[in-house]
Amino acid sequence: MICAKYSVEKFELDDSIATTCPEYFKWIHQDLKPWKSTGITRDMVERGKHISNFRLVIIDGKAYIEKHAQKVFQTRDMFTIWGILQLLRLYPGKIPDLELMFECGDKTVVEKSRFRAKSPPPLFHYCGERNSFDIVFPDWTFWGWPELNIKPWESTLQNIQEGNKLIKWKDRLPYAFWKGNPTVSNIRRELGKCNVSNQHDWNARIYNIVNTYNFKPCY
Numbered sequence: 027m028i029c030a031k032y033s034v035e036k037f038e039l040d041d042s043i044a045t046t047c048p049e050y051f052k053w054i055h056q057d058l059k060p061w062k063s064t065g066i067t068r069d070m071v072e073r074g075k076h077i078s079n080f081r082l083v084i085i086d087g088k089a090y091i092e093k094h095a096q097k098v099f100q101t102r103d104m105f106t107i108w109g110i111l112q113l114l115r116l117y118p119g120k121i122p123d124l125e126l127m128f129e130c131g132d133k134t135v136v137e138k139s140r141f142r143a144k145s146p147p148p149l150f151h152y153c154g155e156r157n158s159f160d161i162v163f164p165d166w167t168f169w170g171w172p173e174l175n176i177k178p179w180e181s182t183l184q185n186i187q188e189g190n191k192l193i194k195w196k197d198r199l200p201y202a203f204w205k206g207n208p209t210v211s212n213i214r215r216e217l218g219k220c221n222v223s224n225q226h227d228w229n230a231r232i233y234n235i236v237n238t239y240n241f242k243p244c245y
Contacts, residue, residue: 057154057161064145071127074147077135078127079103085123087114100173102130105166112169126150130166132210134158174235205233 061070075081080103081092091107106128114121129135129151136146136159151160170178177185208214221232 053162058148060146060159061148066148067145070145070147071125072147074127074136074149077129077147078149079130080107080128081125082107082110082128083125084110084114084121087118087121089114098130099132100171102166103128105169105171106130106163109164109166109169128163129160134160136160200229202230203233204231205235208232208234 075094077096079094079096079098081094083090083092089107089110093103127147127149129149131151132153134151134153134155134157136149136151138146138157138159140146141159146159149160150163152163152165154160154162167176168179170176176182202220204217206214208218218232218234220228220230222228222230
């Protein structure tokens with residue numbers, strides 16, 4: 027699949043902004059540390075194919091996508107690719123040629139225990155943890171989650187800020203609210219024990235949402 031090249035206005039940076047990198051840039055070096063001494067070879071990249079959902083190649087500002095056999099949940103890959111296209115759109119001519127593998131699942135897949143004797147495949151993913159080499163990339167919901175009618179983060183933040191103005195915190199009911207999929211981690215399953223029951227009510231409302239419907243995007 028070839029993604030069309032954008033021809034839009036160039037994103038101009040404010041000259042008054044300091045030229046030094048932000049503090050959080052140090053995590054880029056931390057994430058790439060496993061390959062600091064060896065570099066990244068073609069073999070390393072290809073070893074990530076069987077545990078990834080797609081390959082991204084950028085050449086001369088144009089994105090090329092190769093989808094792999096692993097099925098992607100809902101439209102995560104589409105929104106991730108769309109986000110990458112926005113990067114090319116905002117910074118034309120500034121994104122270098124590159125190639126990478128990307129995984130769209132909930133759990134990390136490049137476990138450190140499996141790669142003690144050889145270099146791990148450099149795999150980009152929404153998730154990272156101390157026991158894996160997965161390289162963290164922005165979550166797809168940053169650009170929206172249409173299946174759950176969740177707008178992009180920027181729009182959602184505005185809605186939250188407007189909603190906060192409707193009722194003052196001191197006038198709100200003292201309930202903790204959480205909604206999500208509890209099956210992806212032990213911590214979430216433990217959280218479910220705090221839900222209201224016939225034995226106790228700790229002012230927590232925990233909802234298990236497993237979406238099976240294809241809602242139309244709300245934006």
